[in-house]
Amino acid sequence: xxxxxxxxxxxxxxxxxxxxxxxxxxxxxxxxxxxxxxxxxxxxxxxxxxxxxxxxxxxxxxxxxxxxxxxxxxxxxxxxxxxxxxxxxxxxxxxxxxxxxxxxxxxxxxxxxxxxxxxxxxxxxxxxxxxxxxxxxxxxxxxxxxxxxxxxxxxxxxxxxxxxxxxxxxxxxxxxxxxxxxxxxxxxxxxxxxxxxxxxxxxxxxxxxxxxxxxxxxxxxxxxxxxxxxxxxxxxxxxxxxxxxxxxxxxxxxxxxxxxxxxxxxxxxxxxxxxxxxxxxxxxxxxxxxxxxxxxxxxxxxxxxxxxxxxxxxxxxxxxxxxxxxxxxxxxxxxxxxxxxxxxxxxxxxxxxxxxxxxxxxxxxxxxxxxxxxxxxxxxxxxxxxxxxxxxxxxxxxxxxxxxxxxxxxxxx
Numbered sequence: 426x427x428x429x430x431x432x433x434x435x436x437x438x439x440x441x442x443x444x445x446x447x448x449x450x451x452x453x454x455x456x457x458x459x460x461x462x463x464x465x466x467x468x469x470x471x472x473x474x475x476x477x478x479x480x481x482x483x484x485x486x487x488x489x490x491x492x493x494x495x496x497x498x499x500x501x502x503x504x505x506x507x508x509x510x511x512x513x514x515x516x517x518x519x520x521x522x523x524x525x526x527x528x529x530x531x532x533x534x535x536x537x538x539x540x541x542x543x544x545x546x547x548x549x550x551x552x553x554x555x556x557x558x559x560x561x562x563x564x565x566x567x568x569x570x571x572x573x574x575x576x577x578x579x580x581x582x583x584x585x586x587x588x589x590x591x592x593x594x595x596x597x598x599x600x601x602x603x604x605x606x607x608x609x610x611x612x613x614x615x616x617x618x619x620x621x622x623x624x625x626x627x628x629x630x631x632x633x634x635x636x637x638x639x640x641x642x643x644x645x646x647x648x649x650x651x652x653x654x655x656x657x658x659x660x661x662x663x664x665x666x667x668x669x670x671x672x673x674x675x676x677x678x679x680x681x682x683x684x685x686x687x688x689x690x691x692x693x694x695x696x697x698x699x700x701x702x703x704x705x706x707x708x709x710x711x712x713x714x715x716x717x718x719x720x721x722x723x724x725x726x727x728x729x730x731x732x733x734x735x736x737x738x739x740x741x742x743x744x745x746x747x748x749x750x751x752x753x754x755x756x757x758x759x760x761x762x763x764x765x766x767x768x769x770x771x772x773x774x775x776x777x778x779x780x781x782x783x784x785x786x787x788x789x790x791x792x793x794x795x796x797x798x799x800x801x802x803x804x805x806x807x808x809x810x811x812x813x814x815x816x817x818x819x820x821x822x823x824x825x826x827x828x829x830x831x832x833x834x835x836x837x838x
Contacts, residue, residue: 460822461534461537463526463530463531463533463534464534464537464538464541464822466523466525466526466530466534467523467526467531467534467535467538468538468822468823468824469522469707469823470499470521470522470523470526471495471496471499471522471824471825472707472710472711472823472825473522473706473707474495474498474499474520474521474522475493475495475496475499475816475825475828476705476706476707476710477520477522477744478493478495478498478740478744478828479491479493479495479702479828479830480702480703480705481740481741481743481744482735482737482740483699483702483703483830484740484743485739485740485743486735486740488733489648489831489832489833490731490733490829490830490831490832490833490834490835491733491829491830492731492732492733492775492776492777492827492828492829492830492831493733493735493773493775493788493827493828493829494626494773494775494786494788494790494826494827494828495825495827495828496626496788496824496825496826496827497624497626497773497775497788497789497790498737498771498773498790499521500535500539500553500577500624500626501622501624501771501790501791501792502517502520502521502792503521503531503532503535503577504555504573504577504579504622504624505517505622505757505768505792505794506518506521506528506531507528507532507569507572507573507759508566508569508757508758508759508760508766509749509756509757509759510756510757510758510759511756512748512754512756513746513748513749513754513755513756513757514756516745516746516747516748516749517746517749518531519745519746520741520744520745520746532572532576533576535576535577536575536576536577536578538822538824539553539577539578541822542819542822542824542826545684545685545819545821545822546630546680546681546682546683546684546685547681547682548630548631548680548681548682549628549629549630549680549681549682549684549685550627550628550629550630551627551628551685551826552602552625552626552627552628553624553625553626554578554580554602554624554625555573555577555578555579555580555622555623555624555625556579556580556581556582556598556621556622556623557570557573557574557579557580557581557582557620557621557622557623558582558584558591558595558620558621558622558623559581559582559583559584559619559620560583560584560585560586560618560619560620561583561584561585561586563619563620563761564761564763565620565760565761566759566760566761566762568759569759569760573622577624579622586614586616586618586619587614587616591614592611592613592614595610595611595614595621595623596608596609596610596611598623598625599623599625599789602625602627603625603626603627603776603787603788603789604627604629604785604787606627606732606776606785606786606787607625607774607776607787607788607789610623610774610789610791611791617795620760620794622792624790625787625789626787626788626826627786627787628784628785628786628787628817628826628827629783629784629785629786630680630681630685630783630784631680631681631782631783632678632679632680632781632782632783632784633679633680633681633682633683634661634663634665634678634679635781635782635783636659636660636661636726636780636781636782637660637661637781638781640659640660640661641657641658641659641660641728641781642657642658643655643656643657643658644656644658644810645810646658646727646810646811646833646834647810647811648811648812648832648833654833656727656728656810656834657727657728657836658725658726658727658728658810659725659726659727659728659780659781660723660724660725661678661723661724661725661726662721662722662723662724663721663722663724664719664720664721665677665678665679665719665720665721665722665724666686666717666718666719666720667717667718667719667720667722667804667805667807668713668716668717668718669805671693672692672693672696673690673691673692673693673696673701673713674690674691674693674805674807675688675689675690675691675713675714675717676688676689676691676722676724676807677717677820678724678726680783680784683820684819684820684821685817685818685819685820686817686818686820687779687784687815687816687817688714688815688816688817688818689724689726689807689809689813689814689815690705690713690813690814690815690816691807691809691811691813691814692812692813692814694811697812698811698812698813698814698830698832701814702814702830705814714820714823720804720805721804722804722805722806722807723805723806723807724807724809725807725808725809725810726779726809727779727809727810727831727834728779728780728781728834728836729777729778729779729831729834729835729836730777730778730779730780730835730836730837731776731777731835731836731837732774732775732776732777732837733773733774733775734772734773734774734775735772735773736770736771736772737771737772737773737790738750738768738770738771740771741771749767749768750767750768750769751767752765752767752795753765753767754767755767755768757794760794761796764796765796766794766795766796767794767795767796768792768793768794768795769793769794769795770791770792770793771790771791771792771793772790772791772793773788773789773790773791774788774789774790775787775788775789775827776788777827777829784817786817786826786827788827812830812831812832812833813831814828814829814830814831815828815829815831816828816829
């Protein structure tokens with residue numbers, strides 16, 4: 426019989442746009458304290474991990490639209506890392522792009538970055554919550570619990586997993602902490618399940634410059650030159666941070682007071698979006714972001730409402746942590762000394778809605794662990810009428826909360 430531990434982590438081209446125009450002098454985002462060296466390392470790691478993750482998913486999943494939270498997956502695996510040892514720890518650390526950081530530095534960076542993200546902008550809702558649910562009577566190393574409790578502010582609960590009320594309580598906790606966007610992260614608690622580590626991320630922000638609903642119209646979106654669909658296209662003219670070259674256009678659409686932004690990367694028509702994703706690295710992304718300049722321009726952005734769910738075992742194996750999924754080879758002895766634990770499933774689910782008012786997003790990641798046991802003038806125009814990539818990031822820290830690769834914008838009710 427297999428005993429299972431679940432580890433869960435739950436960020437038109439028409440008239441009238443000029444009415445939304447603003448001037449550069451109105452931009453006054455909140456300046457933060459300088460990041461510590463370990464915080465900066467975690468931010469850079471998160472950026473590269475997010476790009477690697479998106480590239481790996483694009484390799485194994487041919488779905489047109491992909492939307493993920495690299496921060497969510499990183500934090501879920503970061504908590505799991507506190508139970509790993511030996512080669513399992515090394516491979517997970519490499520996959521998370523955390524090489525060079527001590528375990529103490531990693532945990533402290535997660536803690537301070539989490540605190541910082543939730544306090545940056547009072548006009549933006551960013552919620553990150555953690556909890557650990559343990560089957561009554563299952564022995565867990567105190568150091569593993571204490572570390573996640575201190576650095577991830579995890580709430581600890583002992584529960585009877587055979588009681589259906591526990592399933593409802595866990596799902597309710599996740600739903601409450603994602604504003605009902607992820608309502609059933611678990612459909613059952615197997616008899617073999619012994620632990621759930623849960624992190625929930627919820628993000629909601631209004632645009633700094635809202636799109637006027639009167640400017641939203643149905644128009645064509647070119648999935649390919651021969652495959653055209655109709656979308657609800659929003660329009661905005663404002664002073665925005667913008668970059669372009671012969672391959673790409675990049676624009677920042679700020680939220681709240683300007684710390685959080687949606688960064689959209691639109692490849693030129695002759696460049697395939699999958700090619701951009703496959704070739705985009707951390708240094709190239711940093712080049713684009715570092716060269717953004719405030720310009721007056723018009724942006725057309727499709728409305729979007731969708732969710733994405735994926736079993737990530739193959740993705741994370743492709744990224745280098747296959748040992749963690751291999752029975753008899755994985756080493757999670759710092760969770761329980763007497764059991765040969767391994768990760769049996771990693772499931773990720775994310776939701777995003779982009780409309781005239783702003784953006785709402787949530788994400789959940791489930792890491793299931795098992796063991797064998799008996800137990801002014803317009804200077805540019807950017808018409809996003811073809812496949813595009815976008816990030817939701819905090820610009821001062823550089824933290825990427827969410828990433829999306831959109832081949833066909835949809836509005837799912």
